[in-house]
Amino acid sequence: MNLREQFPLLASDPGIHYLDSGASSQVPQAVLDAVHTFETAQRANVHRGVHRLAEAATAAYEGARYEIAAFFSGRRDEIVLTSGTTAAINLVAHSFGDGLKPGDEIVITEIEHHSNIVPWQMLRDRRGLVLKALPVTVEGRIDLSALDGMVTKKTKLIALAHCSNVTGAVADLAKVVAAAKAVGAAVLVDGAQRVPHGPLDIPALGVDFYAFSGHKMYAPHGIGVLWGKRERLEAMPPFLGGGDMIRHVTIEKTTYAPPPTRFEAGTPNISGAIGLGAACRWMSGLDWKAIAQEEMRLTGRVLDGLAKVPGARVVGPLGLQQRIGVVSFALGQAHPHDVAQILDRHGVACRGGHHCAEPLMDRFDLMGTTRASIAPYTEDADIDALLEGVDEARRLLG
Numbered sequence: 001m002n003l004r005e006q007f008p009l010l011a012s013d014p015g016i017h018y019l020d021s022g023a024s025s026q027v028p029q030a031v032l033d034a035v036h037t038f039e040t041a042q043r044a045n046v047h048r049g050v051h052r053l054a055e056a057a058t059a060a061y062e063g064a065r066y067e068i069a070a071f072f073s074g075r076r077d078e079i080v081l082t083s084g085t086t087a088a089i090n091l092v093a094h095s096f097g098d099g100l101k102p103g104d105e106i107v108i109t110e111i112e113h114h115s116n117i118v119p120w121q122m123l124r125d126r127r128g129l130v131l132k133a134l135p136v137t138v139e140g141r142i143d144l145s146a147l148d149g150m151v152t153k154k155t156k157l158i159a160l161a162h163c164s165n166v167t168g169a170v171a172d173l174a175k176v177v178a179a180a181k182a183v184g185a186a187v188l189v190d191g192a193q194r195v196p197h198g199p200l201d202i203p204a205l206g207v208d209f210y211a212f213s214g215h216k217m218y219a220p221h222g223i224g225v226l227w228g229k230r231e232r233l234e235a236m237p238p239f240l241g242g243g244d245m246i247r248h249v250t251i252e253k254t255t256y257a258p259p260p261t262r263f264e265a266g267t268p269n270i271s272g273a274i275g276l277g278a279a280c281r282w283m284s285g286l287d288w289k290a291i292a293q294e295e296m297r298l299t300g301r302v303l304d305g306l307a308k309v310p311g312a313r314v315v316g317p318l319g320l321q322q323r324i325g326v327v328s329f330a331l332g333q334a335h336p337h338d339v340a341q342i343l344d345r346h347g348v349a350c351r352g353g354h355h356c357a358e359p360l361m362d363r364f365d366l367m368g369t370t371r372a373s374i375a376p377y378t379e380d381a382d383i384d385a386l387l388e389g390v391d392e393a394r395r396l397l398g
């Protein structure tokens, strides 16, 4: 399957070895076409005008919501369109979180991206809550054996990443959901790194909230989703106030629209939503069983290759079970920015740094790692270039 040629940026230059999809994926022609059609043939604001362009824009925007809902097996009123994972988590931290009382507890983990840490610290400080974090094992997985001691009758929410953006580990959500249910707590999952790797039945996970970003799943930047269980969303007050999210406004007071509109104040990212709908459509047409096998074969090549490099240390699972194709490594004492710069000389785009996961870097006593992330368009030539670049980095910096 040659997916690379469907991505104009990659097809334009065989010398580009894009292994930074964990930060932002590339965008296929099908998504670019959908955005182009909106901007050139349907562009208008949504939910307002009665002229034909306004109606076409509204139909395209709401049609995209249907497509996103269908792809994730959700209902359209459970899909809140946001600007991304960060906005989705902050929405929950305000709308759900402001209902919490002093002394209530929130459990996060040490593996989290800052976007699933900082909003909870801010909420803790606003509401006088207790914030706890599950530790991380040497293998780079959330240590769920600590759940028993950490989850109490005061726990109101457990918030964790489905897949780590640093170690690539996939969390055992069923265990977390069981522990949360036992005390009546809600579960929020940061799915930013899970969604690029194939379709997902979100309601079947048994969680309450699921947040993700479009730009990591072949869609434009600045669009994302908060999926929320209907009963949860209906019980939550709005976060931002303004146009579109209302039922009726007088100078004295306002009544709010039902979800998802209640949480979408102001003019939304219309072309972004249409792009995300198109990305879901594009993803539905792919053979994900074959892609998963190929992604794991290439991940195995990276892990095997790094195992042969003196001084290279992988931060994350060394096997292929319960992991995605995100591989982080340290190279002796070399600074990850220096490693990434040498890789760039080989045409290899890799992320170097703390990956917005400083507590996890502290856990492994590292200032950062170099990270290669694998996508459906990754090919053997990309892995060859990566391993050649790592070898040069070792010689120059090791």
Ligand code: PMP
Pocket (backbone or CB within 6 Å): 022, 023, 083, 084, 085, 086, 087, 113, 115, 116, 161, 163, 164, 165, 190, 192, 193, 213, 356
């Ligand atoms: N969580 C994880 C696991 C991520 O990898 C990222 C993006 N690096 C985010 C959250 C934040 O996503 P965004 O910047 O799109 O809001």
